[in-house]
Amino acid sequence: MHTYVYIVMNSTEAFISSFDLGKHGTGVYYFASENLGSSIFCNFVLEDNQAHVWSIDHRKRACDGQIGYALLPMIARGVMLGPDQPVIIHMLDIEPAAEALNGVKMELIDAAFPLLKDVVATTDVVEACQSVNIAVMVGGFPRKEGMERKDVMSKNVSIYKAQASALEQHAAPDCKVLVVANPANTNALILKEFAPSIPEKNITCLTRLDHNRALGQISEKLNVHVSDVRNVIIWGNHSSTQYPDINHATVKTTNGEKSVRDAIANDNWLNTEFITTVQQRGATIIKARKLSSALSAASAACDHIRDWVFGTPKGTWVSMGVYSDGSYGIQPGIIYSFPVTCENGQWSIVNGLKIDELSREKMDATAKELMEEKILAHSCLIDD
CATH class of the missing domain: 3.90.110.10 (Lactate dehydrogenase/glycoside hydrolase, family 4, C-terminal)
Known part of the structure; x- marks a missing residue:
């Protein structure tokens, strides 16, 4: 019997001039601007011979947002979960980016990864994130020229407070979290504080x-x-x-x-x-x-x-x-x-x-x- 990995990822570059969080109930797409797009998701669980991977990436055109795109083929090739682990990738994005998301789906299909059994592109966050057991948070708000340290921190606090809310709503109680986006340690701390149902040992950051x-x-x-x-x-x-x-x-x-x-x-x-x-x-x-x-x-x-x-x-x-x-x-x-x-x-x-x-x-x-x-x-x- 195959064990499958369900990966929910957005590796598109969607740029939105304004975005109202209140219109999107889960709070996952909490921030967007002319420089920042939507999210990557990925979850991983070994349960009943199934594995799920969920990752989140708030993308920026220049330096940020590349990690998710680099991560996709690594997962599809078995770098994360081993050479014998078949994977099914679920990609999530907002409605305006659906066409670009489909382009990434085409790329994954065209790469002909032997372990990649299927690719699903969706704009439904519930479909994408239900029962998440591992969340890889690869997105945040980068410091720009002229920004004070507190300005950057304020943006990321808002982001990770919202992401914590999404995990609380949709993740499994034993969800494991890896925060990659900077400031990684403090982003992880904020997520921990606003996702109290997730055990503290299950929230980590990347060093x-x-x-x-x-x-x-x-x-x-x-x-x-x-x-x-x-x-x-x-x-x-x-x-x-x-x-x-x-x-x-x-x-x-x-x-x-x-x-x-x-x-x-x-x-x-x-x-x-x-x-x-x-x-x-x-x-x-x-x-x-x-x-x-x-x-x-x-x-x-x-x-x-x-x-x-x-x-x-x-x-x-x-x-x-x-x-x-x-x-x-x-x-x-x-x-x-x-x-x-x-x-x-x-x-x-x-x-x-x-x-x-x-x-x-x-x-x-x-x-x-x-x-x-x-x-x-x-x-x-x-x-x-």
Whole structure:
């Protein structure tokens, strides 16, 4: 018997001059302007030999909106759910974008993916999102020139408050959520606060992209395959304050596993250039391609979900933004990136790692930024 994945995605570019949320009951299409279009949805569940994937993307013409388009073929090829998982893709968009949505359906059919069993294009959010078990939130409002930090936060608070409402109405009680759009940690926190029926351990944000970037930098430095490096850590916020930590990372050598710090033998590079390279990688890519890092972000989203659902390899951890329980002295009440292992669809923070003075300082600095974002987001709710 085939197991099917139902994916609800909008990868079109619909641009609307004005949009009244009140006319669209679910609140999913909460925002649109001349620069911002509608949404991508995707849900995933393993139940009665069925799997459902739901993803949301509020698109912008330039940098944003590419992630969903990059994600579609990865799911159809089995990158997210494995090479033996047939998929049925359900794409959702608003009525004015129905024709463009059908064009994406044509592209998916023309790609002739062996795992892609069917494609459905719909404008009915209930049909698209019923019983969602995993939601990948790949859209938000980007900061534009002249915008204050609070302006951007206010837009995203409104977006994720509305998305939380949609999940509350249509998702399964055990829905797993991955927030990709920036500010990812605080977007995830707002979603958590306005979707109280979803367990707090089921709401995460993406720091796997930063984790993968750190692996890539180490493998390049040592001239080894990236799969030979493991157990880097991204602590904190998906921002320039994140702390890429290699103090517990190892690399496979001809003489067995060796610590990354010993293998590189260059503390100055590891404590300075390596950290800033990972922290600034997104900005560097935008400068180079004039577009954001969509392909690597989509790949990281697949990695995040695959490991969360199917488990991490024994002895290996990954980085996920999760709701802090006070581990490592990080205050509860924020979504913070920790090292985690996954088993049976659940993540667990890796405890007992030694934290040196430099790490403590950087971990606290990124936590401070997240607390400031939380206060700012709550002030936006008061003003709303």
